[in-house]
Amino acid sequence: MQNKSLYKKKPRPLDWFIHGLIYICASLSIIILACIVTYVGYRGISSISWNFITTVPSAIKGTVGIAGNIINTLYIIILTLLIAIPLGVGAAIYLNEYAKPGRVVRLIEFTTETLSGIPSIIFGLFGYVFFGVTLKLGYSILTGGLTLTLIILPLITRNTQEALKTVPDSYRKGALGIGASKWYMIRTILLPSAMPGIVTGIVLSVGRIVGESAALLFTAGSGYLLPKLGDYGEGLFKKILQPGGTLTIELYLSMEKAKYDTAFAIALILLIIVFGINLLTKYLSNKLNLDKRP
Amino acid sequence: MDKNTYSIIGSNKSKETVERLANIIFTICAFIAVLAVLSISLYMIISGTPAIFEVGLKEIIFGTVWRPSGAEPSYGILYVILTSIVGTFMSIIIGVPIGVMTAIFLAETAPKPLAAIVKPAVELLAGIPSVVYGLLGILILNPLMYKLESAIFANSPNHQFTGGSNLLSAVIVLAIMILPTVINISESAIRAVAKDYRYTSLALGATQIQTIFKIVLPAAKSGIVTAIVLGVGRAIGEAMAISLVAGNVTNIPFPFNSVRFLTTAVVAEMSYAADTHKDVLFTIGLILFVFIMLINLILNRIMKGGKENAK
Incomplete structure (x- = not known):
């Protein structure tokens, strides 16, 4: 028992073992990500060409492009955001500015929470039965957009709510004190101050929409053609009531048919979009934090 | 104005x-x-519910034969339910320890530059669409699994070879997909533990590892349970990533069997199902929905408990 000195540490092999384990587990995420990126990049890059993103599949011309799917994805993103942003922002404004804390707010927050926990396949089934069959919209971009609205509603509501919470109360009191009405105060003071948070929510939603597949399979269907313009461009609007497969759906279908070259090319495009969106959210949330500084 | x-x-x-x-x-x-x-x-x-009246609840839930288009159709989904439960459970067993360890790394032991690499990597993993995971599962995991399968069952003539599309492949894909959820929630739970706890423990002579596992983790328990429950929700509801990886045959959920989950059963047959068959697929959706709602209720309980503890 000579080594009772404080300076002599007892060797603890178990500690070192656990330390090692922690490092291994943490490196797993990086390894997995690196594998995914290199493999998808390696297999996908060779199939991506200008032709690939500007043509539609055609047996006569011998093309396998995904232009139609890109357009469909854009349609779905725009349509969904057009419906979901007003609803989500409106809900957040109600929860934060109008409602008194109590049962009603708890109920709304609980259901919003529940909504974000429901898997997309359930939304798909619901969208198919409710929007597709009951409302007779069938397989269409509109059905898909309405279904996705339900999925991203919690995202937008929560982000807007967080942003509204960071707006100092003195802004509200100041505006109301000099005679602005409540709606005028919300419109001119609150919403502009909360804008970075709202935009973050929107960008996150775009990411969710781009990556969504299970909810779209039975709602938006799987068309891959470009919208027909019609005489006055009215075809662009008619497209909303026609089926259209997004990039993810096309990826799934080509995977099913073992057309792996197309699949990897789409996967690469999806990864690039998703990573771009990730960077954008980072940038936006940094900006939000800057604004929060006194 | x-x-x-x-x-x-x-x-x-x-x-x-x-x-x-x-x-x-x-x-x-x-x-x-x-x-x-x-x-x-x-x-x-x-x-x-219509299918429950047409076929009978007992026949659906406890039946083991799935033959929707036979001359005498049979709609038993016991194996499908079991697969979802077993598969989710296994992916939690694999994913949660790794996720919690990574969370410990990020919140406690990581040197700053390393954390600055791991954290974005986790965020990117969270954003990858599920179909991409499925694609990689088919082309990377399944061949590996096939090799493993061939090695293990080389001498058993009774084994039905699956080409690697089996429960184990699906479980690994699910485990990877729940990682970001588990990591993020447990990390914030660990970070929320008061610094005083750590200082007290360290001052009493405990090592960093002892402090983490005996003081910090127990204090962050409710957050970690939340992470696990959210992981369960994510795993049980995932459809597109595993629909082709798991092989899609109604089977007993053994690791090397091709299996079918609640979600993949719906994805696989919805497009051509009709009449009773379609109704049964909706019953499967309902069963999945009930599972999810139970998970949501549990989650709500935990969150409420956490808030009361905080007071």
């Missing part, structure tokens, strides 16, 4: 109308979420 509203008491009628309208519109917006959850529940029940 226009020139007519200079007076304080003056003609405020139109302004008041706008105010009232704004109030009403925002209230309606807020209730959309309630309406959505109600109507989803309602429609899942409405479209999921």
Whole structure:
């Protein structure tokens, strides 16, 4: 028992073992990500060409492009955001500015929470039965957009709510004190101050929409053609009531048919979009934090 | 504002109308979420119950033969339910320790530059679409699994070879997919533990590892349980990533069997199913929905408990 000195540490092999384990587990995420990126990049890059993103599949011309799917994805993103942003922002404004804390707010927050926990396949089934069959919209971009609205509603509501919470109360009191009405105060003071948070929510939603597949399979269907313009461009609007497969759906279908070259090319495009969106959210949330500084 | 509203008491009628309208519109917006959850529940029940009367609840839940298009159709989904439960459980067993360890790394032991690499990597993993995971599962995991399978069952003639599309492949894909959820939630739970706990423990002579595992983790327990429950929800609801990886045959959930999950059963057959077959698929959706709602209720309980503890 000579080594009772404080300076002599007892060797603890178990500690070192656990330390090692922690490092291994943490490196797993990086390894997995690196594998995914290199493999998808390696297999996908060779199939991506200008032709690939500007043509539609055609047996006569011998093309396998995904232009139609890109357009469909854009349609779905725009349509969904057009419906979901007003609803989500409106809900957040109600929860934060109008409602008194109590049962009603708890109920709304609980259901919003529940909504974000429901898997997309359930939304798909619901969208198919409710929007597709009951409302007779069938397989269409509109059905898909309405279904996705339900999925991203919690995202937008929560982000807007967080942003509204960071707006100092003195802004509200100041505006109301000099005679602005409540709606005028919300419109001119609150919403502009909360804008970075709202935009973050929107960008996150775009990411969710781009990556969504299970909810779209039975709602938006799987068309891959470009919208027909019609005489006055009215075809662009008619497209909303026609089926259209997004990039993810096309990826799934080509995977099913073992057309792996197309699949990897789409996967690469999806990864690039998703990573771009990730960077954008980072940038936006940094900006939000800057604004929060006194 | 226009020139007519200079007076304080003056003609405020139109302004008041706008105010009232704004109030009403925002209230309606807020209730959309309630309406959505109600109507989803309602429609899942409405479209999921007919098959129960047509086929019988016992035949569906406890039947083991899935033969929707046979001369004598049979709609037993016991194996499908079991697969979802077993598969989710296994992916939690694999994913949660790795996720919690990574969370410990990020919140406690990581040197800053390393954390600055791991954290974005986790965020990127969270954003990758599920179909991409599925694609990689088919082309990377399945061949590996096939090799493993061939090695293990080389001498057993009774084994039905699956080409690697089996429960184990699906479980690994699910484990990877729940990682970001588990890591993020447990990390914030660990970070939320008061610094004093750590200092006290370290001052008493405990090592860093002892402090983490005996003081910090127990203190962050409710957050980590939340992470696990959210992971369960994510795993049980995932469809597209595993629909092709798992092999899609109704089978007993043994690791090297091709299996079918609740979600993949719906994805695989919805497009061509009709009549009773379709109704049964909706019943499967209803069963999945019930699972998810149970998970949500548990989650709500935990969150409430956490809040009361915090007080």
